[in-house]
Amino acid sequence: MTPHRLRRPALLAAALLASAALPARAETISATYTVHAAGMTVMEINATLDVSESGYVVEFRSRMRGLLSAFASGQTTTRVEGVWDGATARPRRYVSEGVWRGEPRRTVLEWQGRQPVVRAMVPANQDEREPVPDALQRNTIDSLSAIAQLVRQVRREGHCNGAARIYDGRRLSELAARTQGRDQFPPARGEWSGIAMKCAFEGRFLAGHRKGEDVEAARRPQAGTAWLAEVVPGRPPIPVRIDHDSRWLGTLTARLASFGPSAQVQAPGRELTPG
Numbered sequence: 001m002t003p004h005r006l007r008r009p010a011l012l013a014a015a016l017l018a019s020a021a022l023p024a025r026a027e028t029i030s031a032t033y034t035v036h037a038a039g040m041t042v043m044e045i046n047a048t049l050d051v052s053e054s055g056y057v058v059e060f061r062s063r064m065r066g067l068l069s070a071f072a073s074g075q076t077t078t079r080v081e082g083v084w085d086g087a088t089a090r091p092r093r094y095v096s097e098g099v100w101r102g103e104p105r106r107t108v109l110e111w112q113g114r115q116p117v118v119r120a121m122v123p124a125n126q127d128e129r130e131p132v133p134d135a136l137q138r139n140t141i142d143s144l145s146a147i148a149q150l151v152r153q154v155r156r157e158g159h160c161n162g163a164a165r166i167y168d169g170r171r172l173s174e175l176a177a178r179t180q181g182r183d184q185f186p187p188a189r190g191e192w193s194g195i196a197m198k199c200a201f202e203g204r205f206l207a208g209h210r211k212g213e214d215v216e217a218a219r220r221p222q223a224g225t226a227w228l229a230e231v232v233p234g235r236p237p238i239p240v241r242i243d244h245d246s247r248w249l250g251t252l253t254a255r256l257a258s259f260g261p262s263a264q265v266q267a268p269g270r271e272l273t274p275g
Contacts, residue, residue, distance in 0.1 A: 003216070005057070005212075005267070009209075009216070010203045013092075013141050014107065016020065018019060024092055028048060028049070028110075029048070029049050029050075029157055029238065029259075029260075030046070030047065030048050030049075030259070030260060031046075031047050031238050031239075031255075031256060031259045032044065032045070032046050032047075032257045032258045032259070032260065033047070033239075033242075033254040033255060033256060033257060034065070034254070034255055034257050035046060035250050035252055035253070035254045036058065036252070036253045036254075036255070037249035037250060037251070037253070038247065038249055038250060039056075039064050040064040041065050042064065042065060042066055042249070043062060043063065043064055044062070044063055044065050044257075045060060045062045046061040046062075047059070047060050047061075048060075049147070049148070049151065051151050051152065053084070054083065054084070055081070055082060055083040055084065055238070056068050056080075056081070056082055056083075056084075056089065056145075056148035056151075057080070057081050058079070058080055058144040058145070058147055058148050059077065059078065059080075059144075059248060060076075060077070060079075060144065061075070061076070061077045061080045061137035062075065062076050063076075063202040063209070064080075067110070072199070073099040073102060074099060075096030075098050075099060076096060076100075076105070076247035077097060077098060078094075078096040078143075078144060079094070079095050079096075079144070079146050080093070080094045080142055080144040081093050081232045082097075082141075082145050082148065082149075084152070087144040087149075087152070088144075089141055089146070089148050089149040090111065090114075090141075091109075091111055091116075091142055091144075091145040092110065092111060093108070093109070093110050093111075094107070094108070094109040094110075094142045094144070094145075094168075094169075095107070095108050095109075096117075096168070096169075098221065100137065103123070103274055104124070104199045105200055106120055106121070106122040107120065107122075107168065107170070108120035108121075109142065109167075109169050110169075114139050115137065115138050116137055116140060116142075116169070116213070118166055118169050121169060121170075125169070125170050127229050128170070128210060129178045129209060129210050129211060130168050130207070131170045131173070132171070132207045132208040132213065133207070136172055136207055137172070137177055137208070140165045140166060140172065141164060141165070141166060141167070141236060142166060142167065142168055143166050143175075143207065144166065146175060146195055147165055147265040149162070149164060150162060150177065151204055153263070154228070155239075158179065158198035158223040159179040159227075160177045160179050160197070160228070161177065161178050161179055162176070162177055162199065163176040163177070163198055164208075170208050171189055171204050171205065171207070171208040172205075172206045172207040172208050173203055173204060173206055173207075174203070174204045174206060175201060175202070175203045175204075176201065176203075177199050177200065177201040177202075177226075178199070178200065178201075179198070179199055180198040180200050180225075181197075182195050182196065182197050182198060183195070183196055183198050183227060185227070185229075185240065185241075188257060189223065189271055191255065191256075192229070192231055192240045192256055194231075194240075195229065196227035196229035196240050197229065197230055197237070197239070198226075198227055198240075199225065199226045199227075199228065200220050200224070200225050201223070201224050202221045202222065202223045203221065203223075203224075204222075205218050205219050206219070212269050216218070217247070220249065222245045222246075222247070223245050224242060224243055224244035224245060225243050225245075226239050226241070226242045226244070227239060227240050227241045227242075228240070231256070238253075238256070239254075239256065240256045241253065241256065242252065242254040243257055248257065
């Protein structure tokens with residue numbers, strides 16, 4: 001097992017909040033997910049999404065949990081602010097920082113037109129990965145801006161069909177999603193139940209591979225499925241479950257643990273009074 005694979009749940013993050021309301025004034029929505037693999041809880045993700053017609057702010061906080069955290073400890077906060085160019089997300093500033101195995105990590109990107117510019121990178125990228133050519137970086141967005149873009153599309157068009165090229169300062173990948181109907185989630189203790197929209201997604205690694213790794217293996221597509229639902233009447237739909245292929249731990253499953261406005265988070269199954 002290679003634990004560094006777990007500290008960048010890119011596809012998971014890109015699917016976690018793929019739907020929300022778009023009021024004239026932004027409404028902040030928060031959700032917490034626990035991530036499970038091989039019968040163990042391995043990670044917790046706290047997501048905050050603030051989207052309006054003028055722009056967006058998305059933040060993810062992730063930390064390792066359970067037995068695996070003793071071998072691959074770490075936590076990361078990633079945040080982006082951006083605006084809209086028609087139907088396309090245009091990030092302005094992206095910051096990802098945290099600690100992995102006791103070592104600080106930090107990435108800061110800013111966009112000049114449609115070209116991302118690295119303002120900070122700790123550790124230096126040349127110590128870990130092959131560089132992504134500037135020409136391939138152009139017209140890319142970060143993974144959280146991809147979330148905001150899908151949010152807007154789902155709200156306006158009622159489906160999750162779409163694709164985006166994603167660059168985080170180190171890696172370049174492509175994420176595509178498509179709608180596959182709706183599924184019924186039966187009542188289960190401690191879990192959400194109801195009807196949810198089913199979205200299939202697939203990620204492909206394109207450039208920026210880790211030095212010494214098997215490039216062909218790294219480029220094999222990774223697939224997953226996300227189910228989205230309006231968990232509280234009148235509130236935005238959010239993912240209630242996500243299954244995602246992992247090369248090292250089999251299937252990773254993210255389950256909704258709590259949700260609501262950022263100052264009023266409740267556990268699934270409990271009534272949430274709209275604010």
